[in-house]
Amino acid sequence: MDLDFIGGEVQEGKQELRLWLKLLATTKLISQELRRRLRSEFGATLPQFDLLAQLYREPDGLRLGELSKRTMVTNGNVTGLVERLETDGLIRRVTSGADRRVTVARLTDEGRAFFGRMADAHEGWIRDLMSDVDPSTIRTLLEDADTLKQSARTHLSGPEEG
Amino acid sequence: MDLDFIGGEVQEGKQELRLWLKLLATTKLISQELRRRLRSEFGATLPQFDLLAQLYREPDGLRLGELSKRTMVTNGNVTGLVERLETDGLIRRVTSGADRRVTVARLTDEGRAFFGRMADAHEGWIRDLMSDVDPSTIRTLLEDADTLKQSARTHLSGPEEG
DNA sequence: TATTGTTATACTCTATAACTATA
DNA sequence: TATAGTTATAGAGTATAACAATA
Numbered sequence: 001m002d003l004d005f006i007g008g009e010v011q012e013g014k015q016e017l018r019l020w021l022k023l024l025a026t027t028k029l030i031s032q033e034l035r036r037r038l039r040s041e042f043g044a045t046l047p048q049f050d051l052l053a054q055l056y057r058e059p060d061g062l063r064l065g066e067l068s069k070r071t072m073v074t075n076g077n078v079t080g081l082v083e084r085l086e087t088d089g090l091i092r093r094v095t096s097g098a099d100r101r102v103t104v105a106r107l108t109d110e111g112r113a114f115f116g117r118m119a120d121a122h123e124g125w126i127r128d129l130m131s132d133v134d135p136s137t138i139r140t141l142l143e144d145a146d147t148l149k150q151s152a153r154t155h156l157s158g159p160e161e162g
Numbered sequence: 163m164d165l166d167f168i169g170g171e172v173q174e175g176k177q178e179l180r181l182w183l184k185l186l187a188t189t190k191l192i193s194q195e196l197r198r199r200l201r202s203e204f205g206a207t208l209p210q211f212d213l214l215a216q217l218y219r220e221p222d223g224l225r226l227g228e229l230s231k232r233t234m235v236t237n238g239n240v241t242g243l244v245e246r247l248e249t250d251g252l253i254r255r256v257t258s259g260a261d262r263r264v265t266v267a268r269l270t271d272e273g274r275a276f277f278g279r280m281a282d283a284h285e286g287w288i289r290d291l292m293s294d295v296d297p298s299t300i301r302t303l304l305e306d307a308d309t310l311k312q313s314a315r316t317h318l319s320g321p322e323e324g
Numbered sequence: 325t326a327t328t329g330t331t332a333t334a335c336t337c338t339a340t341a342a343c344t345a346t347a
Numbered sequence: 348t349a350t351a352g353t354t355a356t357a358g359a360g361t362a363t364a365a366c367a368a369t370a
Contacts, residue, residue, distance in 0.1 A: 014285075015297065015300050015301065015304065016285075016288045016289050016292045016295075016300060017284075017285050017288050017289075018304060019292070019300055019303055019304045019307070020192070020288045020292075021215075022304060022307045022308060022311065023185070023188075023189055023303075023307055024189060024193070024212075025234075025311065026185075026307050026310055026311040026314065027185055027186060027189045028234055029234065029311060029314050029315065029318075030182070030314050031186070032234065033314070033318055033319065036319075037319070050186075072187075072190055072191065072194065122179075123176070123178075123179050126178045126179050126182045127178045127179075128317050129313065129314045129317045129318075130178045130181070130182075130310065130313055130314070131313065131317060132309070132312065132313035132316060132317075133178075133306075133309055133310050133313050135177065137306050137309060137310075138177050138178060138181055139177065140302065140306060141181055141185075141303070141306045141307070141310065142177065142180060142181045142184060144295075144299050144302060144303045144306070145181070145184045145185055145188050145303070146184060147294070147295055147299060148188055148292065148295055148299075148303065149184065149187065149188040149191060150294065151291065151292055151293065151294035151295050152188065152191050152192050152195070152291045152292070153191065154294060155290050155291045155293060155294075156191075156195055156291075157195065157198075157199070
């Protein structure tokens, strides 16, 4: 509320805003490119890719609620996403024996193979898009982005657990 | 293409992917929070906020094509966005006298006042969400994110100019 | 009563392409 | 012919809330 200047140059409070706008523009640029390629080469969307990636790491599958948390997609919308992927034969839903309210989704063999191919291509695209950024900057960004994420998570308004 | 190890620890090629996933998760987390607050407190969406921000900086307004480039929204979709905002009385479209194909959008007085309030709140939310990140990290992130953006822009597949 | 997942709804965004009018 | 913007359309994502089955 008092003075916001450092060396008379920049308003400190504005730096956060500038950073956010930059981050938003950057991820939007990259996201659009990846979306375009995912669609044209694999007929997939980014949320679908994200959901499959979560299942790829979990051979035993995940409960839909857990999938919802990890992908940051609401329960209701996860149902829709999962349905489309199941229709495509990439994943399968199984009702748990222990607690019959619980549904577990897991990749089918076809889904696993398909995601493997897609993830390889995706990784190449990312590497290509970042090819002018040197490794030390990549590492720094990774760390700093993590710090940022933690900070944001701490200051969410909703009843998040973290 | 040869060896991908640094100190035997991490595959270098994977770091880019890790960074991307982290960035995506972070911006998604923050975006969702901002979207929630923009909607509940101002009845606005993020793309609308972005579009208004562009016009806020340009008192003389912007041609729709230019607005489309800056917001990274296609021409056709800019029309829809602009129409909603015009209906709300926040912006106005004027056909250029010189070249009658050209339409210029600019903020109304009401739109300017409204965006001013919204931007203030928005800036506060950002500052709050980033409050655990120290200023030097903010600056580093800003620079590195810019490097990343430039790299991505250079390696887009489409016929982009930059 | 609380939890898990589904259904329903309304709105917005996204992508593509065909179209109109100007130039 | 090329450009600026509009219209049309289809498909997904997003948010909210009500609901059914199960615990």
